[in-house]
Amino acid sequence: DGGITQSPKYLFRKEGQNVTLSCEQNLNHDAMYWYRQDPGQGLRLIYYSQIVNDFQKGDIAEGYSVSREKKESFPLTVTSAQKNPTAFYLCASNTEGLSTEAFFGQGTRLTVV
């Protein structure tokens, strides 16, 4: 089945440690996105990539980093510079074109203690 997979579903880390969240898609989509979701704040865009080896900062990129070495994969690293990393992280992808809807992974809930 085609889809977008995020792993792990739950992640616990100690403060000061970097952590990488995985996002893989087999939909042959060009564009991929990372969002952060906090209660009452909706979805905020962290990074997005429209093509392999290229990505752009979203609205809240500070403290995060990404790579896009393969079309299928768009991992997100939450660094120790991120002041408040505990959140629900969502990855999405879509084909090129403004009229296409996005497909979402099931999310990773990161808790930093």
Add this chain to the structure above:
Amino acid sequence: AQSVAQPEDQVNVAEGNPLTVKCTYSVSGNPYLFWYVQYPNRGLQFLLKYITGDNLVKGSYGFEAEFNKSQTSFHLKKPSALVSDSALYFCAVRDRRDDKIIFGKGTRLHILP
């Protein structure tokens, strides 16, 4: 700047009654509008979209949305609510300048049995 507003944080509707979840938008040029639904601890699922054509768009699970250009609105509707419709609903718009997807803050829909 492109933006989406969902003026209600929460909407309560009795089962069997019609429901409306409001969305207004601000875009330059023709809008590409979307509705998504999110169940607890899950990713977002696509419901429907407006690209062009008929102002009344039909989507998944009996939902529909009415596009109103003069009021810059794209309200989500359903003739008869089900308890299983209880979830978090997001309105979104595609940004024509850089292909980003911009989400509203979400509206929590409670269907009361």
